Amino acid sequence: MSVTAARGFAAAGVVAGLKSTGARDVALVVNRGRSKAAAAVFTSNRAKAHPVLWSQQVLSDGVVEAVVLNSGGANCFTGPFGFQTTHATAERAGELLGVGAGDVVVCSTGLIGVGDQVFRDKVLAGTTEAAARLSAEGGEDAARAIMTTDSRPKQAVVTGDGWVVGGMAKGAGMLAPGLATMLVVLTTDADVPAARLDAALRAATARTFDRLDSDGCMSTNDTVVLLASGESGVVPDEGALERAVEQLCADLAEQLQGDAEGASHDIRIEVVRAASEADAVEVGRSVARNNLFKAAVFGNDPNWGRVLAAIGTTTAEFDPYAVDVSMNGVRVCHAGAPDRPSDEVDLTARAVHVLVDLAVGDAEATILTNDLTHDYVHENSAYSS
């Protein structure tokens, strides 16, 4: 149960032949409820794939009837033919479901540049089959159909007072904010208008997916969409839906982190006593993107010097010689000098906590990242072969 946990939704995931493995690769999620309110956020990369360009238009009126998703090809930089494929996919779904194509979101993931006639034929056939297999138990299949290098499907549900919000996500690499390479579909049976969904989703993604920075690489296809069916008949209290959506996004973001390509450590970089939340985010992100630090963590080496070298590149307010750095609870650097011996830090577990105390203010933020491993290099050098 995930995108079909909320009342009013049906989903399916089918095999369309886009993946050479023969695994499921086309998913469909449909809102059959009394409300079709929706909101979405998309990659901030200027190089946007055709499905993103299309879906941004779909969202302009806050109404979404269905979402078609495929793995096995990003349909990005595939020329005018690629855009027509996205349009045709929405048309096909619209015909089958009896709704307008302009209310159908399309999401694609896979290699950039893949989107020829064969791709189109398979996506369209997959859409047809998925429409025939829609069911309130189809969430799991849908979650599997959007996987690329993911080793497992990602799903989560948060239960409210008479309503629920659930969702699925895919993403294992090219995970950097704005957003990570990921497709996320969230559904709720709460009765909420599009504007409130939009505010809740933007606030939640800013603090969750946008703070997951696995490898610093921003994708062209990222889409997070939230659909509300209104089928519970409940209008959640002020803040209740918002908290639930953020909790759901945080859960899915941690699942993405935990399944990042080739990673052997999940690193939480907590920045405290910053002058502003923006400063804390900038500092945390600078550490998350430091290849030398990430390689050191892979080698179980608590190399705090690389943390300081990373944060020194930021514009955040702090004195480099007043910063404290702790790793897994051991303060290894205090006020510009070594503190506890590094060999007191045990980095053998998958979870790593880095605490950076800027000693300036009272703002804080946490960035999630992964280590840089042999397997990351291997998987990403062989991705298209």
Place this chain on the structure above:
Amino acid sequence: MSVTAARGFAAAGVVAGLKSTGARDVALVVNRGRSKAAAAVFTSNRAKAHPVLWSQQVLSDGVVEAVVLNSGGANCFTGPFGFQTTHATAERAGELLGVGAGDVVVCSTGLIGVGDQVFRDKVLAGTTEAAARLSAEGGEDAARAIMTTDSRPKQAVVTGDGWVVGGMAKGAGMLAPGLATMLVVLTTDADVPAARLDAALRAATARTFDRLDSDGCMSTNDTVVLLASGESGVVPDEGALERAVEQLCADLAEQLQGDAEGASHDIRIEVVRAASEADAVEVGRSVARNNLFKAAVFGNDPNWGRVLAAIGTTTAEFDPYAVDVSMNGVRVCHAGAPDRPSDEVDLTARAVHVLVDLAVGDAEATILTNDLTHDYVHENSAYSS
């Protein structure tokens, strides 16, 4: 011949026991000429090592008598004791050479956090020994003494009309602008005042070392210093010294790229038809810092989609659907769609050329980087062990 190619300079490189391998680890370069004019640029990292903080003060009057350099410890974030070590090193060199400590530049490289009493004792003893071994043939030994993970010393000489400029460099990782992790000492026997040296050095480094971005990681200790002895008695023509210094820096930058830790490809990212040089640099750097693209090159995979995904994150002026991308002479992406088949691109050679045509203006810039390899991860996960 390198730092001692120009008349008026002597150098030495000795074994002080800082490196566990027993290799040379302390170097000294002395200007014995009629002029002591000098200029330098330092890391723009706000987390600056003690030798950088010290040497910035030394350069404030444009006079430098000598440069002491050590590998085997960065003396960075080593507390007040570390700064005293740097000061003591300059004092020791000054005493031995009969010059003021305030005219002695100090450079250190190695692990951050290393700079205890043992380190100090070895650096001081090494300085004493180096002063006793100064010679006009000592350039090679000095170049070897500043190596860390470098596999070979880096030296170069450019000959002018009656004068020369030569130099040495070290650096193999943490190579990113502002500057790369590197120490560079350049010497000339041209008769040039400090202000001209400063202008020449800043212009040259901006177009060479600052466009070498091996791994996106900026160091705490980077120093490039240029000393002029005036011993040729020649004042180079307008532009002649400037061109020679830039040529020398470009040569050394390519040597650094070619010896980058674990790299198997040297990648030149040439950005053309940009609206401005700054745009071209930003676009080139975004590709140079994209781990997914760099891992693809390691795997000899001409994954141009990752180039577009990288440049889409910049603020440079261009239309993502009007960009052309070529790799090793094969145009693989044209105007937002695949062009020649990727399998026409041969990436087996070490040298890789990526051409990004933004189709906007007439500015251009080239960024040098390396691929992301198993060996990079390995070397940097084991660095401190």
